[in-house]
Amino acid sequence: MTSGPVDPTTTGAWGRLTALAEAYTPDLRSSVTAEWVEQQTLSAADLHVDLSKNLFDAEVEAALLALADEVGLFGHRDAMFAGEHINVTEDRAVLHTALRLPVDASLHVDGQDVVADVHEVLDRVYAFAERVRSGEWTGVTGRRIETVVNIGIGGSDLGPVMAYEALEPYRQDGLACRFISNIDPTDAGQKLAGLDPETTLFIVSSKTFGTLETLTNARLCKAWLLEHLPSDSDPAAAVAQHFVAVSTALDKVADFGIDPDNAFGFWDWVGGRYSMDSAIGLSLVIAIGPDHFADLLAGFHAMDEHFRTAPAQDNVPIRMGLLNVWYTNFLDAHTHAVLPYAQLLHRFPAYLQQLTMESNGKSVRWDGTAVGYDTGEVFWGEPGTNGQHAFYQLIHQGTRLVPADFIAFATPAYALKDATPEGQSTDVHELFLANFFAQTQALAFGRTADEVRAEGVAEELVAARTFPGNRPTTSIMAPALTPGVLGQLIALYEHITFVEGAVWGIDSFDQWGVELGKQLAQQVGPAVSGDPDVLDEQDPSTQSLIGYYRKQRR
Numbered sequence: 001m002t003s004g005p006v007d008p009t010t011t012g013a014w015g016r017l018t019a020l021a022e023a024y025t026p027d028l029r030s031s032v033t034a035e036w037v038e039q040q041t042l043s044a045a046d047l048h049v050d051l052s053k054n055l056f057d058a059e060v061e062a063a064l065l066a067l068a069d070e071v072g073l074f075g076h077r078d079a080m081f082a083g084e085h086i087n088v089t090e091d092r093a094v095l096h097t098a099l100r101l102p103v104d105a106s107l108h109v110d111g112q113d114v115v116a117d118v119h120e121v122l123d124r125v126y127a128f129a130e131r132v133r134s135g136e137w138t139g140v141t142g143r144r145i146e147t148v149v150n151i152g153i154g155g156s157d158l159g160p161v162m163a164y165e166a167l168e169p170y171r172q173d174g175l176a177c178r179f180i181s182n183i184d185p186t187d188a189g190q191k192l193a194g195l196d197p198e199t200t201l202f203i204v205s206s207k208t209f210g211t212l213e214t215l216t217n218a219r220l221c222k223a224w225l226l227e228h229l230p231s232d233s234d235p236a237a238a239v240a241q242h243f244v245a246v247s248t249a250l251d252k253v254a255d256f257g258i259d260p261d262n263a264f265g266f267w268d269w270v271g272g273r274y275s276m277d278s279a280i281g282l283s284l285v286i287a288i289g290p291d292h293f294a295d296l297l298a299g300f301h302a303m304d305e306h307f308r309t310a311p312a313q314d315n316v317p318i319r320m321g322l323l324n325v326w327y328t329n330f331l332d333a334h335t336h337a338v339l340p341y342a343q344l345l346h347r348f349p350a351y352l353q354q355l356t357m358e359s360n361g362k363s364v365r366w367d368g369t370a371v372g373y374d375t376g377e378v379f380w381g382e383p384g385t386n387g388q389h390a391f392y393q394l395i396h397q398g399t400r401l402v403p404a405d406f407i408a409f410a411t412p413a414y415a416l417k418d419a420t421p422e423g424q425s426t427d428v429h430e431l432f433l434a435n436f437f438a439q440t441q442a443l444a445f446g447r448t449a450d451e452v453r454a455e456g457v458a459e460e461l462v463a464a465r466t467f468p469g470n471r472p473t474t475s476i477m478a479p480a481l482t483p484g485v486l487g488q489l490i491a492l493y494e495h496i497t498f499v500e501g502a503v504w505g506i507d508s509f510d511q512w513g514v515e516l517g518k519q520l521a522q523q524v525g526p527a528v529s530g531d532p533d534v535l536d537e538q539d540p541s542t543q544s545l546i547g548y549y550r551k552q553r554r
């Protein structure tokens, strides 16, 4: 990185977009023609992406693409793939894309053969997973493993748990995973309940191996294991057979008492929130098996290749990332909904929250200069149709602009038929998808007052029952929720996040804000436990809240 980031507001394209936004009066009813839909329907690997119901026209599209060019997006993208230190504040390469390079690819970064390193660990992960899946790896009393408990938080939890849920049909029978993340003791209490220690394997997953939550939960689990195993079990052998670790800090793993032979490494060039396809995915590999995990990686890689090589106009992450910039900086949107019409993706929005908001929640550019524009939308969502009966009202008729991504699959995980009392048989997935199609239609095209009147609605209710329309959506479809398609979807959002961060000139790969909370929790801890001197050092509100806690605690 030689020169500083471009302030995007100084570009010609930014000025043009400002003028276009002022003059823009959307009318999706007239602008969504067959020709427009054809132009704005893109493919990326197995994903079929319809951008046509977004609020933009050809001039806006051209100006957004010019903005990408003027801020140097394409060079920045190439620098990431090449392993340059684009994580400037931590002076690190950003190479999650290397985690899914095929074994015959070639990439040397900072003197290291990255592809060889990645595949060396992957082979160990696969071999270990096979031993657990086949029953060759046993607990200390010789029984095969039936439950894998991943202990981790943030990027060491959200990806594995999301994918474990999403790929439920691919799991091996008789082998379940549980995930402990929160330092709220309820989490460990609930997840350990009913477990048989003799058949449980714990994976301590932590990039730094210094995260308070994870180390506390790991100690709780170790104590629980030793307490509940048969009393003649040798403690060292018990830990060796029931605990493995995934980390970049293998020395700290050894200090914890885990055999380094049972530890799987990764590298500082993998951000926590970009790590689920590293050894951090070990619990998932055990659950779905190496072949399906390899399919997942191939899906990631297919999207990487699309992002790296497709022309900007046809490049789905670039187009979606630029539309998000348009909504955030020119149309005053503050949030972005992700609405999967797939129950198996029920943890996908939570996963995306860390990916997008930890990455782009920044108010200085990567050289430390303050941004003079909004960054980082609030990402949120729930699966349809549940969300329809909860918050869609605000998207349909509220005063706020909420761009939304709708995600659906042609073939369901479970094909069920509903037999009506009249003797008709209905494919329930089609009922489900009818909602998916109808919602984006209603959001885009609304219902005019005249249409409401024509239905015979009383005049005094017409306003309340009118839908303004022009609510933007992107529809993302794929043949089915396979491991490969899941990898494509995740990589799509990784690269959308990258595109937005690149336009804003921020470092999307650090997270200094989170570090402050960690430090303060350490500093307040003694006051919570009753240290009067530390309590005195706190602000009046914190003192009062801790006082309430200490009086109420039973």
Ligand code: F6P
Residues within 6 Å of the ligand: 153, 154, 155, 156, 205, 206, 207, 208, 209, 210, 211, 214, 272, 273, 358, 511, 514
């Ligand atoms: O929440 C902050 C964070 O640093 C995340 O970026 C990271 O994914 C998480 O903590 C867990 O960190 P680690 O894997 O080092 O335990």
